[in-house]
Amino acid sequence: MRFSQARARMxxxxxxxxxxxxxxxxxxxxxxxxxAPELFPMEALKAATRRALDRAxxxxxxxxxxxxxxxxxxxxxxxxxxxxxxxLVTSGSQQVLDLVARVVLxxxxxxxxxxxxxxxxxxxxxxxxxxxxxxxxxxxxxRPEELPGEAKLAYLLPNFxxxxxxxxxxxxxxxxxxWAREVDAxxxxxxxxxxxxxxxxxxxxxxxxxxxxxxxxxxxSKLVAPGLRIGYAVxxxxxxxxxxxxxxxxxxxxxxxxxxxxxxxIEAGELAPLAEQVRGFYRRRRDRMVAALKRYxxxxxxxSVPGGGMFLWLRFPPGTDTRRLLEMAxxxxxxxxxxxxxxxxxxxxxxRLTFASVPEDAIEEGVRRLxxxxxxxxxxx
Amino acid sequence: MRFSQARARMxxxxxxxxxxxxxxxxxxxxxxxxxAPELFPMEALKAATRRALDRAxxxxxxxxxxxxxxxxxxxxxxxxxxxxxxxLVTSGSQQVLDLVARVVLxxxxxxxxxxxxxxxxxxxxxxxxxxxxxxxxxxxxxRPEELPGEAKLAYLLPNFxxxxxxxxxxxxxxxxxxWAREVDAxxxxxxxxxxxxxxxxxxxxxxxxxxxxxxxxxxxSKLVAPGLRIGYAVxxxxxxxxxxxxxxxxxxxxxxxxxxxxxxxIEAGELAPLAEQVRGFYRRRRDRMVAALKRYxxxxxxxSVPGGGMFLWLRFPPGTDTRRLLEMAxxxxxxxxxxxxxxxxxxxxxxRLTFASVPEDAIEEGVRRLxxxxxxxxxxx
Numbered sequence: 001m002r003f004s005q006a007r008a009r010m011x012x013x014x015x016x017x018x019x020x021x022x023x024x025x026x027x028x029x030x031x032x033x034x035x036a037p038e039l040f041p042m043e044a045l046k047a048a049t050r051r052a053l054d055r056a057x058x059x060x061x062x063x064x065x066x067x068x069x070x071x072x073x074x075x076x077x078x079x080x081x082x083x084x085x086x087x088l089v090t091s092g093s094q095q096v097l098d099l100v101a102r103v104v105l106x107x108x109x110x111x112x113x114x115x116x117x118x119x120x121x122x123x124x125x126x127x128x129x130x131x132x133x134x135x136x137x138x139x140x141x142x143r144p145e146e147l148p149g150e151a152k153l154a155y156l157l158p159n160f161x162x163x164x165x166x167x168x169x170x171x172x173x174x175x176x177x178x179w180a181r182e183v184d185a186x187x188x189x190x191x192x193x194x195x196x197x198x199x200x201x202x203x204x205x206x207x208x209x210x211x212x213x214x215x216x217x218x219x220x221s222k223l224v225a226p227g228l229r230i231g232y233a234v235x236x237x238x239x240x241x242x243x244x245x246x247x248x249x250x251x252x253x254x255x256x257x258x259x260x261x262x263x264x265x266i267e268a269g270e271l272a273p274l275a276e277q278v279r280g281f282y283r284r285r286r287d288r289m290v291a292a293l294k295r296y297x298x299x300x301x302x303x304s305v306p307g308g309g310m311f312l313w314l315r316f317p318p319g320t321d322t323r324r325l326l327e328m329a330x331x332x333x334x335x336x337x338x339x340x341x342x343x344x345x346x347x348x349x350x351x352r353l354t355f356a357s358v359p360e361d362a363i364e365e366g367v368r369r370l371x372x373x374x375x376x377x378x379x380x381x
Numbered sequence: 382m383r384f385s386q387a388r389a390r391m392x393x394x395x396x397x398x399x400x401x402x403x404x405x406x407x408x409x410x411x412x413x414x415x416x417a418p419e420l421f422p423m424e425a426l427k428a429a430t431r432r433a434l435d436r437a438x439x440x441x442x443x444x445x446x447x448x449x450x451x452x453x454x455x456x457x458x459x460x461x462x463x464x465x466x467x468x469l470v471t472s473g474s475q476q477v478l479d480l481v482a483r484v485v486l487x488x489x490x491x492x493x494x495x496x497x498x499x500x501x502x503x504x505x506x507x508x509x510x511x512x513x514x515x516x517x518x519x520x521x522x523x524r525p526e527e528l529p530g531e532a533k534l535a536y537l538l539p540n541f542x543x544x545x546x547x548x549x550x551x552x553x554x555x556x557x558x559x560w561a562r563e564v565d566a567x568x569x570x571x572x573x574x575x576x577x578x579x580x581x582x583x584x585x586x587x588x589x590x591x592x593x594x595x596x597x598x599x600x601x602s603k604l605v606a607p608g609l610r611i612g613y614a615v616x617x618x619x620x621x622x623x624x625x626x627x628x629x630x631x632x633x634x635x636x637x638x639x640x641x642x643x644x645x646x647i648e649a650g651e652l653a654p655l656a657e658q659v660r661g662f663y664r665r666r667r668d669r670m671v672a673a674l675k676r677y678x679x680x681x682x683x684x685s686v687p688g689g690g691m692f693l694w695l696r697f698p699p700g701t702d703t704r705r706l707l708e709m710a711x712x713x714x715x716x717x718x719x720x721x722x723x724x725x726x727x728x729x730x731x732x733r734l735t736f737a738s739v740p741e742d743a744i745e746e747g748v749r750r751l752x753x754x755x756x757x758x759x760x761x762x
Contacts, residue, residue: 001567001593001619002533004509007484010626037439045442046434053427058418061426061606091472091610091632098631102508103388123630127483128385152383186382212382225442227637229472238382245391249504250479251472255636256608 006127013123014341018326022335028366030353031335033162033310036285037357039278040225041270048264056260064256066248068232071263075271076232080207080216086234088243089254093192093219093231096243097124097155099250100188100215100233103242104153105130112154112185114142116342116350118162121155121190134345137161139304141168144175151185159194159202163342163352164313165306170203177209186239187214192222193309195275198283202308212236215243220262222310223275228258282310285355285363292367300374310356313339320349325377332376334369387508394504395722399707403716409747411734412716414543414691417666418738420659421606422651429645433638441641447625447634449613452644456652457613461588461597467615469624470635474573474612477598477624478505478536480631481569481614484623485534486511493535493566495523497723497731499543502536502571515726518542520685522549525556532566540575540583544723544733545694546687551584558590567620568595573603574690576656579664583689593617596624601643603691604656609639663691666736666744673748681755691737694720701730706758713757715750 022029052060067073068089077084090096097120105111105128113121115134122132133148141158156176158168168176180187189206207216219231233243247253265271289312290305302315314336316322322338329336339350358366403410433441448454449470458465471477478501486492486509494502496515503513514529522539537557539549549557561568570587588597600612614624628634646652670693671686683696695717697703703719710717720731739747 002485002565003623004483004485004487004490006487007623007627010484010623010630012626013629034444037443040439040442042434042438046431049430049434050427053423053430057423058421058606061421061608062418063415063602063607091636094630095632102385103391104383104385106385106387109385120630120633127627127630184383221444225439226444227442229632229634229636242384242388242391245393246388246508248394249391249475249501249508250631251476251610252501253610255472255610255639257642258636258638261638 009126009129013119018335018337021330026333027330027335028333028358028362028369029335030358030366030370031337032354032357034357035222035226036281039281041274044265044270045225045261048261048268051264052257052260060257060260062256064253066244066253068254069256069259069263071266072230072259075266076218076234080234082211082234086236086240088233088240088247089259090231090233090247091251091254092221092226092229093190093217094120094124095247095250096215096217096231096233097121097188097190099243099246100153101125101128103246104186109152110148110150112147112151113344114156114161115345116163116339117155117344118157118190119341122344125155132344134343137164137166139166141166141172142176144172144179147176147179149183151183154180154185154187155190156187156206157190158206159191160196160306160309162193162309163311163337163339165304165309165311167202167307173203173206174209177206177213180213181210188217189214190217192219195223196279196282196310197308198279198286199307207234215239223271223278224262224265228262230254230258230262282356285358285360286312288360288363289353289355289367292364296367296371297374310354312353312355314351314353316349316351318349322349322351325373328376329370329373332369332373334366334373336370390507390510394500399716399718402711407714408711408716409714409739409743409750410716411739411747411751412718413735413738415738416603416607417662420662422655425646425651426606426642429642429649432645433641437641441638443637445634445637447629449635450637450640450644452647453611453640456647457599457615461615463592463615467617467621469614469621469628470640471612471614471628472632472635473602473607473610474571474598474600475501475505476628477596477612477614478502478569478571480624480627481534481596482506482509484627485567490533491529491531493528493532494725495537495542496726497544497720498536498725499538499571500722503725506536513725515724518545518547520547522547522553523557525553525560528557528560530564532564535561535566535568536571537568537587538571539587540572541577541687541690543574543690544692544718544720546685546690546692548583548688554584554587555590558587558594561594562591569598570595571598573600576604577660577663577691578689579660579667580688588615596620604652604659605643605646609643611635611639611643663737666739666741667693669741669744670734670736670748673745677748677752678755691735693734693736695732695734697730697732699730703730703732706754709758710751710754713750713754715747715754717751
């Protein structure tokens with residue numbers, strides 16, 4: 001069979017493969033990136049689904065406009081302070097990454113990414129063969145002074161980043177947008193976690209600093225439920241029109257039953273209390289994980305306490321073989337994601353843990369097993 | 382803003398623009414391509430949705446495997462006589478066209494399309510800058526003897542094609558597959574309408590003639606409802622693996638609530654009676670439109686009676702300006718789609734009419750208005 005050059009640049013997500021290992025009986029998985037199913041508002045969703053089918057009738061099942069459901073567009077627009085015409089509802093926010101990559105990137109184009117960055121962003125961009133320009137980050141997020149002299153696109157997750165949990169500091173945000181203006185780069189601001197803040201809400205998005213130059217990507221996956229596959233792009237008209245045309249060709253429109261259910265939740269005022277509940281729920285899990293890490297692993301491994309999101313990032317001493325460590329961890333009955341696939345450039349020994357989908361009472365045991373594996377690893381090497 | 386070369390090759394579907402005109406009050410639209418909403422099995426869908434949320438619970442709303450829901454995959458696999466591992470559930474069959482284009486096409490690659498062909502197929506392939514090799518069709522479908530000496534991909538709709546309604550004759554099918562083998566082309570067999578047969582079921586699909594070389598694309602849009610956005614690709618493992626990886630990067634997976642609802646319909650045995658109902662319903666509308674065309678337009682305009690599907694294709698005498706005719710038709714209160722955008726190469730004067738979504742009693746009036754517009758057009762030119 002003859003494939004395209006793009007196909008040769010695609011690969012399966014390592015995480016998918018790992019999750020198969022983590023699904024073995026007896027393994028506590030700190031490896032996933034999925035929301036806690038206990039948080040899905042099942043009763044509200046059932047009621048909203050009934051109302052959606054009763055009130056909208058066949059319109060909840062018919063072909064519908066590519067742009068998206070007006071109630072969903074309006075909710076997003078109000079949140080970002082723009083006209084609803086600036087909003088495109090997508091098949092999850094992953095689709096925003098794919099559509100932006102396609103309308104912006106030609107082979108060889110320079111693309112700024114954080115180091116490390118969200119693996120799914122790399123998977124979306126890889127087929128276009130960009131030249132990645134990874135920019136190092138510290139506890140305050142990406143370091144603006146390290147931004148390169150050229151870029152066509154900058155893919156950034158300023159809020160409680162996947163995988164590190166880092167928040168881009170307020171004072172660094174205008175600097176990033178200024179840089180984008182200077183080098184004439186489009187910024188893709190991916191913000192799946194901004195609403196899951198534990199201590200204080202994040203600073204205003206990059207989008208608020210320059211609405212013409214920043215595309216904002218959001219999702220309902222971590223607020224309502226990911227299986228609906230509903231995300232959104234917010235962008236100025238020329239960019240949004242390009243994304244709409246790309247989406248028409250890609251899948252015509254986002255499933256309208258899911259959008260209509262979401263519209264019912266929005267109109268019933270369910271989202272704000274839900275967001276509050278999500279924050280409290282994950283805050284407790286974060287606290288448990290941080291306490292366990294301090295107790296069992298702090299001597300050997302560096303981490304910072306994430307102020308939101310679903311992830312916690314561990315840095316191991318130079319030379320640590322995290323694949324080998326993962327094998328030992330699986331033997332001890334715990335799984336994590338080695339950091340390497342999150343780097344577009346040079347990686348350092350690291351691991352992503354999630355506290356989101358692990359039962360609260362199992363978090364300590366999971367970390368204890370990881371610490372045990374790490375001690376065994378140190379002894380064996 | 383700096384866009385990609387692919388973006389410059391994207392455009393909005395002419396049909397979308399036309400449908401806005403056709404939505405004016407008083408206009409009978411023969412222009413759309415949407416199923417009749419009266420056919421959506423609302424009560425069965427409501428019950429299936431309740432069952433989906435009650436029985437699957439949070440699993441109907443969580444991240445789920447890219448490949449798709451096992452019940453849906455099994456149903457498709459049984460229909461095509463393959464293992465369920467050969468099936469990928471997609472966000473509508475439009476996504477199959479997009480994914481296949483991306484894993485197969487590099488700029489300049491020769492691509493066989495029927496002349497005319499489905500516009501959405503062209504929209505999906507255009508960004509990859511293929512060299513189209515349009516192959517003429519007659520009442521028996523594409524003429525195999527006109528197939529070119531080279532092609533990387535052949536995009537074909539053998540059953541009740543959109544826009545012409547033509548069926549690729551049984552005796553031509555092996556010839557097409559033989560040709561594909563000779564020139565080493567992958568065949569993308571797009572079959573949204575095969576189950577909507579009025580007189581006799583279509584011959585076995587191209588896929589059945591060579592399962593390694595043909596990718597089969599299907600959809601539940603015209604059998605259940607399009608707003609669920611559930612379609613599927615069936616392909617041999619190396620091709621399917623490429624499509625799965627491309628889909629992971631594109632949107633992770635197809636919305637699982639819709640898939641779970643569909644699985645409930647499948648397990649309740651609802652699809653076979655539904656298919657029977659769909660056929661009878663559209664058959665009556667086809668008959669009404671054919672009768673009206675014979676009565677009002679047959680002298681001037683050529684058409685063949687479609688044996689299935691949703692469309693009827695008119696050929697006008699050479700030199701007819703169908704855009705001008707459309708303007709006059711809108712003045713008379715009827716809309717159709719001019720044939721031109723369905724051609725990748727040279728077009729001839731033509732129009733696509735749908736009988737699917739027009740109330741049965743309005744079909745005759747719609748055709749009468751079109752005939753009146755056509756007479757006015759002839760008088761004015």
